[in-house]
Amino acid sequence: MAKSSYSEYLLQVLQRPPEVFSGVMPLSRKLYASNIYLRRCRKIDALELRELMLKNRDYLEKWIQPQPEAITLNCVTELITEDRLLAKKGLRLDLGIFRIEDDKMLGRIALHSVDFGIQRSAGASYWVDEEETNNGYATEALSTLVSFAFEEINLHRIWLKITKQNKASTAIAKKLGFKSEGISRKCLFINREWQDANVFSILDEEYDSLADEWINNNYLGA
Numbered sequence: 056m057a058k059s060s061y062s063e064y065l066l067q068v069l070q071r072p073p074e075v076f077s078g079v080m081p082l083s084r085k086l087y088a089s090n091i092y093l094r095r096c097r098k099i100d101a102l103e104l105r106e107l108m109l110k111n112r113d114y115l116e117k118w119i120q121p122q123p124e125a126i127t128l129n130c131v132t133e134l135i136t137e138d139r140l141l142a143k144k145g146l147r148l149d150l151g152i153f154r155i156e157d158d159k160m161l162g163r164i165a166l167h168s169v170d171f172g173i174q175r176s177a178g179a180s181y182w183v184d185e186e187e188t189n190n191g192y193a194t195e196a197l198s199t200l201v202s203f204a205f206e207e208i209n210l211h212r213i214w215l216k217i218t219k220q221n222k223a224s225t226a227i228a229k230k231l232g233f234k235s236e237g238i239s240r241k242c243l244f245i246n247r248e249w250q251d252a253n254v255f256s257i258l259d260e261e262y263d264s265l266a267d268e269w270i271n272n273n274y275l276g277a
């Protein structure tokens with residue numbers, strides 16, 4: 056197949072916009088919620104991100120994937136470079152969560168497992184500095200990312216996989232109106248064991264009315 060017709064095939068059949076994330080979400084762009092904004096991390100953020108990862112290592116290992124053995128500055132810089140490559144390929148979008156008031160980095164959120172083929176879906180994952188939890192930051196971050204995914208990336212379904220013990224994350228999914236789909240068996244290797252997860256999702260056709268609620272609840276920025 057000639058190169059141009061293959062590009063057309065990707066665009067028309069798989070609807071995969073080339074360089075979708077780096078185009079729509081360049082490094083300079085911020086997605087605003089009420090108290091936080093999301094933006095891609097730059098190499099200059101490596102120091103702050105490293106401190107946050109070191110400080111929260113034990114906390115994060117309990118709830119999400121194992122952290123690198125040595126969280127060196129080099130390792131975090133590589134992670135940011137990898138973020139950029141994955142965003143450019145449209146495979147994944149990693150964003151920092153920053154507080155508007157003082158620009159402090161609070162955590163990270165990602166659209167991952169992005170599929171522009173017959174699923175047009177992505178998973179979302181997130182974490183917030185343990186010291187800053189229960190201030191509504193993850194709720195704002197997730198609603199903002201989901202709005203971006205439906206309104207600008209044209210995805211059809213956003214899903215979450217949350218272990219049963221993760222009451223805080225389950226509370227966020229329910230609060231934002233994600234629907235429970237059931238259990239995915241032993242699908243997450245967390246805290247050195249395979250764990251069952253509740254799968255939650257929002258479909259594009261459900262998004263508009265949910266977005267009205269999120270605006271009314273002050274999760275989304277003006």
Ligand SMILES: CC(C)(COP(=O)(O)OP(=O)(O)OC[C@H]1O[C@@H](n2cnc3c(N)ncnc32)[C@H](O)[C@@H]1OP(=O)(O)O)[C@@H](O)C(=O)NCCC(=O)NCCS
Nearest residue numbers: 118181182183188189190191192193194217222223224226
């Ligand atoms: C999950 C996490 C991102 C939540 O961040 P956060 O900024 O505190 O989230 P929010 O403040 O927006 O919302 C937390 C909600 O959980 C509720 N909550 C917290 N602990 C709870 C518990 N033990 N039982 C029930 N609800 C709980 C809070 O009350 C709040 O709900 P509310 O606003 O209705 O009162 C954070 O705890 C974290 O980083 N955990 C480790 C990583 C992780 O688990 N990531 C998600 C993987 S699926």
